[in-house]
Amino acid sequence: MTAPSLHPTTLHMRRGACPALSAPMMTGDGLLARVALTDAISPLQLVDLCRLARIHGNGILDISARGNLQIRGLSEASAPLLDADVRALNLPLREGLAVETPPLAGLDDTEIADPRPIADAIRLGARDIAGLAPKMSVVVDGHGQLRLSHLLADIRLVAVKMGDDISWKLLLGGSEASAGVLATLDEAEAVSAALDLLGKLASMGNGARGRDLAANLLRDNGELPTTSPFDLFVLADSLHAVGIGPAFAQSKAEDVIALCVEAERRGVRFLKPALDHSLLFFGQRPACEALAVFAAENGFITSAADPRAHIAACPGSPACRSASIATRDVAEETARGCSDLLDGSFKLHISGCPKGCAHPEPAALALCGTFAGLSLIAQGKATDLPFADITIADTKATLRRLADLVRSEKRAGENSAACLARLGADRLAAAAISGRP
Numbered sequence: 001m002t003a004p005s006l007h008p009t010t011l012h013m014r015r016g017a018c019p020a021l022s023a024p025m026m027t028g029d030g031l032l033a034r035v036a037l038t039d040a041i042s043p044l045q046l047v048d049l050c051r052l053a054r055i056h057g058n059g060i061l062d063i064s065a066r067g068n069l070q071i072r073g074l075s076e077a078s079a080p081l082l083d084a085d086v087r088a089l090n091l092p093l094r095e096g097l098a099v100e101t102p103p104l105a106g107l108d109d110t111e112i113a114d115p116r117p118i119a120d121a122i123r124l125g126a127r128d129i130a131g132l133a134p135k136m137s138v139v140v141d142g143h144g145q146l147r148l149s150h151l152l153a154d155i156r157l158v159a160v161k162m163g164d165d166i167s168w169k170l171l172l173g174g175s176e177a178s179a180g181v182l183a184t185l186d187e188a189e190a191v192s193a194a195l196d197l198l199g200k201l202a203s204m205g206n207g208a209r210g211r212d213l214a215a216n217l218l219r220d221n222g223e224l225p226t227t228s229p230f231d232l233f234v235l236a237d238s239l240h241a242v243g244i245g246p247a248f249a250q251s252k253a254e255d256v257i258a259l260c261v262e263a264e265r266r267g268v269r270f271l272k273p274a275l276d277h278s279l280l281f282f283g284q285r286p287a288c289e290a291l292a293v294f295a296a297e298n299g300f301i302t303s304a305a306d307p308r309a310h311i312a313a314c315p316g317s318p319a320c321r322s323a324s325i326a327t328r329d330v331a332e333e334t335a336r337g338c339s340d341l342l343d344g345s346f347k348l349h350i351s352g353c354p355k356g357c358a359h360p361e362p363a364a365l366a367l368c369g370t371f372a373g374l375s376l377i378a379q380g381k382a383t384d385l386p387f388a389d390i391t392i393a394d395t396k397a398t399l400r401r402l403a404d405l406v407r408s409e410k411r412a413g414e415n416s417a418a419c420l421a422r423l424g425a426d427r428l429a430a431a432a433i434s435g436r437p
């Protein structure tokens, strides 16, 4: 049988376009397809997906920062076969506009409001809006235990409580900390306002984004506190959820299969790929706790105290053709050697090139691959001006010197992010180059 071939445009998507299931994106290790889900699946359904990743791809899976599964190493011939086989699994696949809700939505007693009905209404209404930017995203956040505050969104609705009344704050562009607040609305108004804004953005052309409507509304409230998914959560009706993730967002399919088989054996009922490259498994408390022990023994992140949870590393070399460095090797070494620096107050951004896929927002400290080695950037993006340039061979010693500086200069009650910000680029540069011949 001849394999169906991809439409040529899907093989030549512009960089930055979403690598959806039917429109995979070319990367350094072949085509990458994204499986975005709108609801939970069973552990055995994830096993099925992992098996397809091994059959059609190179058996490597990513979980994105937004909680999408990504299957790597596909060929032009195998990508359409994966598409057909994934669709045959009858999973709750997301089609069309990305309207995201927190992974505990509707199960979380602490939520101000269940965001799913609003998300469903926006998803439905947006079907009639043609011409939206390919990466357009809407976040609807019910303000529960796990929030999506740090994810960038074109349009964001956040539940707020005033007395007994529940309203929805409408924000445009950026993260929740940087987005401009447009209005506070009731549920029906929130849906129609979001659809109106989507219509307006579509009429501005398919490159228009929420920030284009919000240029004069943007603000900087600093980082909002975020809760790590790598924890045990108590939900309604004594349901529990435990967050588990592969190191640096990527895993071999067989390792995820082993985790899911163990989850099934323990009676875990369902799971969701979730924010911060995690998988949330839902079940009774003993099952969740036992699964976390199994996961930790097998190299997964299970605790926010794990320094690997505080590094945002893109796939890097050799997975991405644009990469100058093996980001994950640098990340492993940094997590081992500088765990004191990685206290959870910031994400250390390790980027294979200035595009900065793994952390589009500024970071307290970023490392960016260059032809000559690495650039070190303070309070910025991978594209920003570095305070020092180092060789790959100097990386471990330089980062240790920066970590030592932070450790010795930290004031009582200060965290690493605040200390890095206070020290500033000049002090960091002096420490970075101090050990050089």
Ligand code: SF4
Pocket: 314, 315, 316, 317, 320, 321, 322, 323, 324, 351, 352, 353, 354, 355, 356, 357, 358
């Ligand atoms: S940031 Fe990383 S994944 Fe993105 S293009 Fe550059 S090297 Fe590739």
